[in-house]
Amino acid sequence: MNRKKAFIGILSVIMIMMMVATGCKPKHAAEPTPVQPKETTVVTPTETSLPQSETITNPSVPSPATPTGTQTDKVSLASADKDKGEDEQTPKPNAQTKLKIEIKSPYTQAKPTLLGLTLKTSAAEITEKFGKPKEQFVMEDDTDPITVYDYTDFLVGFDKQKQLHFVDVRSADVNPGLNGLKLGDPVEEVTKALGKPSSNTSFVLTYKATGAVLKLDIDPKSQKVNSIKLFAE
Secondary structure, eight states, X not given: OHHHHHHHHHXXXXXXXXXXXXXXXXXXXXXXXXXXXXXXXXXXXXXXXXXXXXXXXXXXXXXXXXXXSOHHHHHHHHHHHHHHHHHHHSOOOOOOOOOOOOOSSOOOSSSOEETTEETTOBHHHHHHHHOSOSEEEEEOOSSOOEEEEEOSSEEEEEOTTOBEEEEEEOOTTSXXXXXXXXXXXXXXXXXXXXXXXXXXXXXXXXXXXTTEEEEEEEETTTTEEEEEEEEEO
């Protein structure tokens, strides 16, 4: 009996020694695995993932109106529309056609004419020959008001009987029917074409004829003819 207890005691000592030798330690709870902090990516404005067509707007700040084109384009279009409108709505004025004057009866002292027109010709004959005048007005006179037809290159006046009372040449572009003499010619050409005048001053040369007076005004500086008129006496 004593041997059995001794054996058990020795066995217990041996087991304790083995436990000490093997370094047996009590189990502990497993240490938690450290959590790695998540990497935070800072997105800069240049790295924005928004589509290019999207724009972040601040509702407190009104967005400026987006022009549909450049200022030059607008001006060009406006100019084109304007020119187009003017071309469609406003016809361009044409140069006035010069009247073709045929001198069938040149001036003579016995039969005085100017532009081939004889005094006392009716207004109807004049409009039939030259058409409607550019302008028409009346020179008021207590005794005999004169109605004037303006054909730009010349004027014709009619008395109250509607008969031709005067002819006034206004342009060197027309042939007055004075043997080649025209408005703007030098004064020495007057006597070559018409002969010696009835009266001669530094400013006016006058030719009296049957029932009419031909009057030529002279520019004293240039010594050129600046006015040709035929009047009824």
